[in-house]
Amino acid sequence: MEITANNPNRKSWLKVEENSDFPIQNIPFGVFLTRDDIITIGTRIGDYAIDLGALHQLGYFDGIPLTDDIFLQDTLNDFIADGRKTWRLVRNRIADIFDVKNGKLRDNAEHKHKIIFRMDEVEMLLPVQVGDYTDFYASKEHATNVGSLFRDPKNALLPNWLHIPIGYHGRSSSIIPSGTPIHRPVGQSRPTEEGGAPNFGPSKLLDFELEMAFITTVSNDLGDRISVEEAEEYIFGLVLFNDWSARDIQAWEYQPLGPFLGKNFASTISPWIVTLDALEPFRVDNPKQEPTPLPYLQHKGKHSFDINLQMAIQPEDKEETVVCNSNFKYMYWTMAQQLAHHTVNGCPVEAGDMMGSGTISGPTQDSFGSMLELTWRGQKPLKMNDGSERKFIEDNDTVIMRGYCSNDKIRIGFGECSGKVLPAKPM
């Protein structure tokens, strides 16, 4: 089926500012609370939130096989479970409804009042109920940097890394939408003297991790696999993902079973899921993989995506400072490889599952995706625009992630993924 929604020449009758992340070619999906206190599924064009539940009730999706209440839900899980053909039909139809040449809704003031909200009138919620959340470790530069800092600079990359898209399970219950403040986590860290009691208190090394996450549809039953060539059919879309990390808690706890409390206190996502379809124009060559991976991880064609990613820190009431510019294409393992690997043992994947990329660090120092790497564990503090310095994240800092793709015709963006760090809650 042709993705007519991606036509780069289409204009909308809704106003879209130049350089908006949300032109009519984007058509992301999210969940929001309207001014009337109703939770609905919606999309966004420019600075307008569009109520898909109302649009459906008023007949604008006639002819597309959708249940009556598919958009009148507090998560996208059921819509995502409908599969790629349905997503395409709906995105194509939305593009048509808001096309500058289509007067049906444009000229119906009553309908517009029911369907269209200003973004400042709605509150964005978590778009999916995340059944399982997996985090990968797919940036070679990040794995090398962290291996150097946590273990051994001479053997920074472990022997399995070039063969396996290394991943681990994370905590679904602490995934929160952009704008939700978090408290600095409290926990154990390494004893000051070897063999002594551990230190305990608010984390002193609070960090962000610049990641993206993809959201899957239901795919395989227990025992079945998804092949690498068909894997992308099961990816609904992507969000920005800040995997908050407490480095001191993590360093003390993570052996032998991996990070736990150093990560599971919060992960912030951008609220609009940008579909894989919308990102089609931004495919780029896969990274060169040497040695060649095993056959179940080999794929042809372009499975990497050119998505500019940025992280900024804003001290309270001060100007922000961009501390990192990275790109999704720096991932060594593609999403298709990650999903094929995840299911090669028969592990089932469900609609609404979230799979993080892992921190995406590029080759240059200003593209490192965490403060751990940017300041080399605090040895090289960053200068901020307000004159202060940062080794890690301080109380009342807001951390803001942004991401977008662009070519000479269009820009498709993700909006913001931000979170403010409040002081630790007292014990």
Added chain:
Amino acid sequence: MEITANNPNRKSWLKVEENSDFPIQNIPFGVFLTRDDIITIGTRIGDYAIDLGALHQLGYFDGIPLTDDIFLQDTLNDFIADGRKTWRLVRNRIADIFDVKNGKLRDNAEHKHKIIFRMDEVEMLLPVQVGDYTDFYASKEHATNVGSLFRDPKNALLPNWLHIPIGYHGRSSSIIPSGTPIHRPVGQSRPTEEGGAPNFGPSKLLDFELEMAFITTVSNDLGDRISVEEAEEYIFGLVLFNDWSARDIQAWEYQPLGPFLGKNFASTISPWIVTLDALEPFRVDNPKQEPTPLPYLQHKGKHSFDINLQMAIQPEDKEETVVCNSNFKYMYWTMAQQLAHHTVNGCPVEAGDMMGSGTISGPTQDSFGSMLELTWRGQKPLKMNDGSERKFIEDNDTVIMRGYCSNDKIRIGFGECSGKVLPAKPM
């Protein structure tokens, strides 16, 4: 509130075989499919399944604050979210309804027909939708054995282990009820020659792990904590838990982020959740903890439970062999400590979350909770009653876990947690 359901002298008018796991003092909760193809929440006495949805509709829970459809659901999550006071009221009422002295239901044939099924007429389903699943690593003997086998016998227990109830996140989507067959997982394992390509194929070292898991109710918001003293209020009950493990896949993949595909292909649970209330008579002293843990992990009173655990292997069409006898009391860290630790950083816990104990190995060799330990990685094969030997689990073996508590008055059991291993699906 008194737990009158635990009265050890009570008899039921339903027949209960001697040595049954399910006397009227148990009253576990589960979900089953009835002979009429209806999914309902139920309990069990002897070899009878009792439809709590029907019992509620017929007025037997009058006076207890319950929504009309609380038992007409396909998971226990909402009932669990109602909290401990409600669980106690319901358990106490069920004990009263089936008390030999109470004729109300006993003498109503029409009601009995609607409410009571023989166990062989129903199909047990997964009792909860597991939001997040965490697995701990709480047996000192197991951690020491595995550390010796996977790393270094001289430093088998890592320095953090005696301070932290070590845990990690697992996969919810592959938790399955007893009786569901699994396929041998396929995956990568360590290269034969260092630096060569990894091996790939069906796991050669398929193992069980003898564990229990507790199920939580909703407890804390993001950023809040559960104290160790109040933690048990948030534990609904326990199930038997076989955390299937592919040791060759695990050994190659697990560094640095922990086990992943070596574990997430399947975990089998017993279908009846035995409440923490029902286990009250079986509290025993906590294990001695040296060094003393940090204050947030210190608790008074008895928080360990004396639960006999057993694992058996049954080759196809042959007699089974019990390969391990362990006990839940061998855990070094208590459930209360695990839950307090899990939330000390503000990680939220939801109703239906499942927390595994980790493999429970005792001090003697016949109490080790995995084939890895029992056969010392295959060096000491086990003799089976049918004359065969086992280093690990073979195709078409059924692995059966059982567990019960007993004193001079009653026996409270968990039934069976079993799963058959089918050959790997071809690539």
